[in-house]
Amino acid sequence: MALRLVQVNFKARDDAALGRFWAEALGWGVSSEAPGVTNLEPEGVTWPDPAGFYIDLVTVPDPETVRYRVHIDLATTSAAHHAELVAHLKDLGATPADVGQGDVPWTVLADPEGNVFCVLEPRDLYRDTGPIAAVVVDCADPPAMARFWGAAVDSVPQEVTDDHARLRPSEGTGPYLEFLRTPPGPRTWCNRIHVDLLPDPVDTKDAEVTRLRTLGATSADVGQGEVPWTVLADPEGNEFCLLGKG
Template identity: 70%
Template structure:
């Protein structure tokens, strides 16, 4: 039994505009439902077997926190590619962001509604991830987070230290899931979170019970009677367990 991260959920005032931004940023297509979904290829069928898509959901309130506790890192293949991507993203509406990064090799930007992300310098580890190199989660204890999320997803640890822990699918495909030791704690609901899906033949209720036994807690964000279950990991990051299609 394991749950697969299938999409990054981003809250936005204008879900259509933010969804279009991320689709163009990643070279993907837009699929509109009640939300705006960005996924690879014009013939995308949810869920993609490898990629982690982006689902942009409308909310009534703007982003108020300085830095999100969850963000995306984008992969590049060369210094020229990094510079070209930064220029292209800026043309699409991204803006420079200062999250206290100092003088670093990567570029920190924000999408049109202020959600921070990084355009990384070329790194060999991300050569085959696709456009999203990693989903990065700020936390106090990367080792503990890696244990919880590794058990939740069945993903394989690639690096586990006091400062950074990285997981990837057992098949070695798609982006990494990384936990970065970061000062400060979570104080408001996440603007960005992961949505997980049970595997074929797995029972959603049994998976949710398993997550609770691992340390997840139930969370009421006013979602009402919906087909997914909202939980929080041991450090309070929200995530959703979706129903099988």
């Protein structure tokens, strides 16, 4: 069995409008599996192709109450590409964001619903990730998070320090999963993004839930009600969803 990071999920005021922004930003295709849900996937890739990484956007009644500690970093291939992408994103409705980053070589923006994300300067590390370089989780203890998530999903630690940890999917495709030490306490911004995992084969969800709980995951209630997926939280309380079948 294997468990992999398969997508990020945005809670939105308007899934269709936010989906159009991100589809244009990434150059991805758009579909909808149900009212209030917009699905994005790379061109030429169909869910659940293991070579793909996806985005789901779901309209919720009060997204302002959703406070996840996850954001995405976008990759660029050159200084010119970085400048062009930032300009393109602003044309689509992104705005500059100040999260205390100071003078850094990357650009921090917010999408039209206020979700903060970064456009990275060119880095060789991310040359083969696709447009999403990394899914980044703010946390108190990056090494501990790397231990949990390294055991939870099919990934290989690439760098682990007291302040930052980076995991790479073992198949060497898609975005990195990264953990960044951040100060405790409330933030002046919030993101509404969490990660979704998918087992392979897909009918091993129940066994994976049991395994994740032995690693330190706990059940979580985010108001999901009766749903076919399982909502869990990692040891620092970050909610994530386990898709698949029992």
